[in-house]
Each structure stands twice: as C-alpha cells, then as structure tokens.
Amino acid sequence: MPGEPALEVRDLRKSFGRVEAVAGVSFRVGAGEIVGFLGPNGAGKTTTMRILAGIFPPTAGEVRVAGHDLVREPLACRRAVGYFPEYAPFYPDLGVQAYLGFVARMKRIARAAQAGAVARVLAACGLDGVAHRRIGALSKGYRQRVGLAQALLGEPPILLLDEPTIGLDPAQVVEMRELLAGLRGERTVFFSSHVLAEVAALCERVIVIARGRLVAEGGPGELARRLGGRRRIVLKVDGPPAEVAGALGAVPGVLTVEPAADGFVVEGASEAELARAVGEAVKQRGWTVLELRHETPGLEEIFLGLVRDGPHSA
C-alpha cells in the first residue's frame, strides 16, 4: 500500500493493574524508515514494542501495522512484522537450523521455500558455521544473531527490534550495528535502545519516551537544535580558580559555572553574548583567557534534559 505508514500509533495506552506503563503515545513510522525508539529503562519502550508485535493488546488507543488494525486483524499484522525481543529467548536444546526451521513453519512460509529462507538468514546473520550447534551452547553474541535471524525469517517488511545490542561486547555491538545498517532502505526498522550513540549512528528519526509519554520526536540534529535554549562554553583562565569561578558566576546571563579538567564549563542563555560577557569579566580582573570554545550538547545530554524536564513541544 503506497503512502500507508508502516506503523501508526494513536493515543496508545497500556495499564498493568494500577500501573500505567504507556500513557497515551502517538507516532507514525513511514515505510522504509529506520526509526530509533529512545527512553530510559522503565519508560514504556518494551511495553510499546510488545503491543506492536502482537504479544498483548493495548488497553486503549489505535494501532495500525502495515495498514491493518492490530486488535481486529492480529494475524495480518503479525505476518508483516519480525520481532526481536530484548534478551533474545531461545530453546537451549534445539539446534540453530532446527529452530529456524520451526520458525519458518510458524511463519507459514511455503514448504518448498522453507529451506531456502532458512539458508538465507543463516548467511545474512553469519550463522553458517554454527547451524548444527545447540543454541544453548552458543555464545551470547551468536544467540542474539539467532534472535535476529528468526525476526528476519520470511522477509517481513517491518522489523521491531527491542534493545538489539544489549549485553553484547563492543565488537559484537559493531557487528550488530553493521547488520542493521545493511537493512537500510529494504525494510522499515523500528528499534528501541537506551544507548544514544547507536541511535545517532543508525536512525534518520528518533522518538523519545519517558514515563510512558512521548517527550520528543525528530532527527538527531533537530533534537539538538530544539534543546538549543542553553549555550555552553568551555573556558581556560590563568587566575586563581576559586576567584575565577566566583567572578564568572557573577556575570549577567551566566546560569551555571562548573569546574572541568581544563578550566570551567559555563552555561548561559545565549552563546554570542555569553562569550563576550565572560571575556570582558575576565579582562576586567586582569586575568587572561587562555582558551575559549563553544560546545554543542550531545544526544546523551539532550536525552537526559528531555527526560528530566518533561515534554518539549514538537
């Protein structure tokens, strides 16, 4: 269906008893997009993912997956989705190939196409060498690959990946990231993470939730600009540190002064004014500015700011 978003979520809510894990989240993911789903632990990411994957229904709200209503046409939705759960679960006593064969049958792949489909995901996920090993005997990195292989099996147009790199060592994280990057343009990928570097590296768009609510949405760069109210400079001055800190704190427009390894980090409302005001204050006291540079906040900080301060209007 051209023009139809791959995922469409409207006012999604999910309560577990009295706890509202997802409290009215709305967003869209276009076909072919790679979108990151960010939030701290306990923000409602996994709950949202599980609902999208069809594991349990929402308490309220509307979810459409590949144009199908999740509650009314659950099987059509599941057919369009490959889901990779956090901590990829597995049957320890099954072999890799036997397990993927089982998944192929569960995904209703035509009998004649099953062997080919399994061989393709084995190759794509670098599992050829361990196809006949018991999953329980594999390393964590390989088990994650088995998890990804079962999601990719049957070439579903939408991939939902819940924390695909959690628990992997740095080399394995890079491998997984390359695997995901290889899917760009072929599939819609919606993946959750609390590691911002990963999201920044892979995604065109980021959706941030905290405490069950959407707090921001946009490209990584756009989010940085949106938080741009605060400016920051790093300053090195040849004066007594305690006095310098006091003097900087007294400059109009300065909000915070914090000592850093190579000087001070000064935050204020406006970048240009801040640099001038700080420079003049230092000169007045007879000290010299050894270094002055501007710093743009990284995604990590934007994220922390969003999560701390609550929603920023889109």
Add this chain to the structure above:
Amino acid sequence: MTVVAVARKELALYFGSLFFYALAAVFLVLAGYRFYTNLGFFVLMGGTDVARGLWQYQLLDVQGLLLVLVPLLTMRLFAEERKLGTLELLWTYPVRDVEVVVGKFLACVAVVVLLVAATAVHPVILTRFYPVPPGPLVAGYGGLVLLGAAFVGCGLFVSALTESQLVAAAATYGILFFFWMVTWNEAALSEGSLRLLLPLSLFDRFYPFARGAIDTRDVAYLVLFTLACLAFTLFALDTRRWRGLR
C-alpha cells in the same frame, strides 16, 4: 500446518532430553515388574479368565503409573516456554492460540501413546504361551489412551497458569489425585453428594475399560473432560494476555 510444526518442535524437545528417557525407563521397568507379579499371581491362583484375572489388574497398575508419569511430561509444556521467554515470541508469529495449544497437546499425547503402546509387549509375550483374547485388551488400551489424553489436558491447562514447572507438576498431581480420591470414602458421603461426585471420578470411568468393556458414556466423559481442559487452557492464555502477563 502450524499445529504439526508445534507438535514436531515439542517432540524434538522431548526426545532430545535426558529427563524424558529417565521417565520412560522408570515407567517401563515398573510396568514390566507389575506384569511379572500380576502374571505370577494369576498362575498361582490357577486363573482361567485372563481378561478378568490378569489384564484388569495390569491395566489398573498402568493407569496408576500414568498418573505419576503424565504430570512430569506436561509440566514443561507452557511453564518452560514462559520461563524462557519463548512463549511471547510464539505470539508474534501469525498463528492462533488454538494451534499452539493443540500442537502441544497432540505431541504430549503421542508420547503417552508411545509409552502405553510399549507395554503391549507384555500380552505379545504371553500369546506365545497362553491364548489371549484381543477384544478386552483393545478396550483396555483404548481406555488408557483416553485417560492419558485427559491427564495431558489437565496438565497442559495447569502448565499454562504458571512459569514454574514444579508448581505445574504439583498442581496437576493435586487435581488428578482429587479426581482419583473423590469417591474413595463412600460411607462418609451422603447419597446425594455421592451421586453428584461419582460421575466425576476419572478413574471410575476407566474401570469398565480395564474389565474389557467400552461404554459410550465413559468415552464421552473422558473426551469432554479433555476438551474442557483444552478450552480452559485457551481461556487461561487469553486472560493472561489481556492482563499483560507473559
């Protein structure tokens, strides 16, 4: 067929686990021992009616062994998958709950049938020495399969309620023993409640089969009991899902 896929996977897990072979060995050795002693008793008493004098006791013994065996076979069916987290993956595939439930049920029944069928070696051995009328045996083995299926249904349902295999096995024993003991102390029950409870006893339903008789009411009861268990299983899975429990 996803039902077949689920059943195949379950069978692969059964036949790939040492626990299954240990259980099967215990079951078959004890069944063999009971056959040996029952035969000895039959010969000692100078019995002539092999159906009433031998098979009745042997089949009742196998029934008792099934009661011990089946909860240990069913406990893992849903509880293990829930503990591993693989159950929630199953729900992301385009399959209906009923296909998963029926697949698991059929796999476990197949295992029970296989083990029960292995005990048929006893009458086969006996035919070499003594005439064995096949009719009562067919009825008896048919009854064992129906009873075994009912046990599996009960165990499957309980397994769908928990993620602990031990809890699943213990609760299944509790329920099956209740259905066994419910009519033991007839004198302590009023006539009215006895009349109410008697038809409920799974084991009283098996007794006619052991004696070589097939009563359609017994067949219907065992089949209905099993179907009710499967329906409860579906209901339990659905309820947990709506509550957002894994």
